[in-house]
Amino acid sequence: MSTENQVKKVSALRNGTVIDHISAKDLFNVISILKLDKIETQITFGTNLGSNKLGKKAIIKISEVFFKDEDINKIALVSPHAKLNRIKDFKVVEKREVEVPDTITGIVKCVNPKCITNNEKVRTKFTVIDKDNVSLKCHYCEKNTNHEDLIYNL
Amino acid sequence: MKNKSLVSIDDYSKEDYLKIIDLAEEFEKNPVSDILKGKVISTLFFEPSTRTRLSFESAVNKLGGRIIGFTDAASSSVKKGESLKDTILTVANYSDLIVMRHPIEGSARYASEVSGVPVVNAGDGANQHPTQTLLDLYSIKKTQGTLENLNIFLVGDLKYGRTVHSLLMAMSMFNPTFNFISPKTLRIPDEYKIYLDSKGIKYYEHDDFTDYISEGDIMYMTRVQRERFADPIEYEKVKNSYILKNHMLEGTKDNLRILHPLPRVNEIDDEVDDNEKAYYFTQALNGVFTRQAIITSILGLK
Numbered sequence: 532m533s534t535e536n537q538v539k540k541v542s543a544l545r546n547g548t549v550i551d552h553i554s555a556k557d558l559f560n561v562i563s564i565l566k567l568d569k570i571e572t573q574i575t576f577g578t579n580l581g582s583n584k585l586g587k588k589a590i591i592k593i594s595e596v597f598f599k600d601e602d603i604n605k606i607a608l609v610s611p612h613a614k615l616n617r618i619k620d621f622k623v624v625e626k627r628e629v630e631v632p633d634t635i636t637g638i639v640k641c642v643n644p645k646c647i648t649n650n651e652k653v654r655t656k657f658t659v660i661d662k663d664n665v666s667l668k669c670h671y672c673e674k675n676t677n678h679e680d681l682i683y684n685l
Numbered sequence: 686m687k688n689k690s691l692v693s694i695d696d697y698s699k700e701d702y703l704k705i706i707d708l709a710e711e712f713e714k715n716p717v718s719d720i721l722k723g724k725v726i727s728t729l730f731f732e733p734s735t736r737t738r739l740s741f742e743s744a745v746n747k748l749g750g751r752i753i754g755f756t757d758a759a760s761s762s763v764k765k766g767e768s769l770k771d772t773i774l775t776v777a778n779y780s781d782l783i784v785m786r787h788p789i790e791g792s793a794r795y796a797s798e799v800s801g802v803p804v805v806n807a808g809d810g811a812n813q814h815p816t817q818t819l820l821d822l823y824s825i826k827k828t829q830g831t832l833e834n835l836n837i838f839l840v841g842d843l844k845y846g847r848t849v850h851s852l853l854m855a856m857s858m859f860n861p862t863f864n865f866i867s868p869k870t871l872r873i874p875d876e877y878k879i880y881l882d883s884k885g886i887k888y889y890e891h892d893d894f895t896d897y898i899s900e901g902d903i904m905y906m907t908r909v910q911r912e913r914f915a916d917p918i919e920y921e922k923v924k925n926s927y928i929l930k931n932h933m934l935e936g937t938k939d940n941l942r943i944l945h946p947l948p949r950v951n952e953i954d955d956e957v958d959d960n961e962k963a964y965y966f967t968q969a970l971n972g973v974f975t976r977q978a979i980i981t982s983i984l985g986l987k
Contacts, residue, residue, distance in 0.1 A: 643790060646791050647791035651770065651789075652768065671791025673693065674812075
């Protein structure tokens with residue numbers, strides 16, 4: 532089955548955003564990061580769909596909502612292969628890929644148990660020092676958190 | 686530097702280092718004055734560090750400033766469960782500058798963000814201790830006449846030693862050659878080697894003291910701590926390999942000076958203390974002038 536048919540299977544969208552190529556296991560993290568549970572418009576999810584690239588992928592369609600780039604880029608940490616389509620009148624008007632931002636605030640925990648962010652109510656803040664492998668340097672304790680150590684703080 | 690907190694050694698540029706060194710030299714000539722008269726400096730020590738605290742307090746007292754603060758968390762409101770934020774917001778009302786020592790890493794950066802007055806980090810866990818690095822730089826400059834093109838030996842625990850890491854980063858601006866002497870398990874972390882490679886700085890690694898020390902200008906000793914070894918047998922094997930003794934200094938350069946951030950345990954034999962190349966106690970004195978330089982420049986008085 533082609534990707535296009537799969538998308539249709541989940542149900543067509545008139546206006547809004549389609550986030551495709553989310554790896555299936557990260558779907559619920561993406562939902563939390565984008566705070567989709569707080570959105571009032573119609574949302575449809577599909578998960579465990581076949582994908583050559585990801586094995587099992589997930590897709591989300593959010594009606595009447597268009598995200599800001601900075602919000603969308605937050606999901607790059609969880610799902611770096613995600614692709615975004617903006618839909619107007621059933622047509623794709625813009626396609627883009629997510630991009631790991633230069634700095635990350637909140638979302639991720641610092642790997643260092645002795646870091647202030649793990650000991651007091653301090654929001655985490657990181658500089659991204661390696662976008663390809665997602666390596667983050669803590670603004671506070673200056674230790675690096677690598678992709679395999681990422682724990683989401685949602 | 687005026688009104689700017691000093692949290693990490695990266696907060697200062699090469700020019701800033703040189704300015705602090707020049708100022709420290711000035712204070713060494715005239716360590717007593719009234720320049721801090723009317724100023725209140727808080728020394729908040731959430732964990733004890735007698736040496737560092739006394740050095741700061743001596744620096745301020747000699748310049749006519751007043752000190753308020755506490756010497757360990759047990760005697761502060763932290764014991765009652767107050768957050769760091771609340772402590773800092775309160776104390777910032779009472780003082781012109783906060784000197785803070787805290788066991789939690791990143792606490793100083795956070796304090797500098799909530800505080801209305803500048804914060805000087807006097808050590809945040811294993812993270813940063815920038816005034817130590819600046820006094821090390823001042824000691825090197827004073828003993829060698831320059832910071833440029835020196836051959837620097839770093840000895841002992843190079844894996845966890847934060848003073849070593851900060852000194853390495855700061856000295857890298859002055860075209861040094863580094864020689865690392867450490868047990869295999871306490872070698873300098875790769876991230877620093879990658880950094881040195883990227884700057885084209887030469888470095889060599891050794892398992893024990895070698896004849897190469899005859900080329901050294903500075904030998905920076907650190908403690909090899911028992912608790913860093915998962916295997917106590919491993920510690921027993923290496924513990925005596927990193928002790929500096931007088932006879933090892935024969936044939937070294939006249940200008941070689943031995944530095945140590947202190948406290949020392951046994952890594953420098955007592956007999957070395959009388960050697961003219963031993964510099965660690967004068968290094969501690971230099972800390973007073975360096976801290977005078979840092980505090981007055983942050984307060985915009987110099």
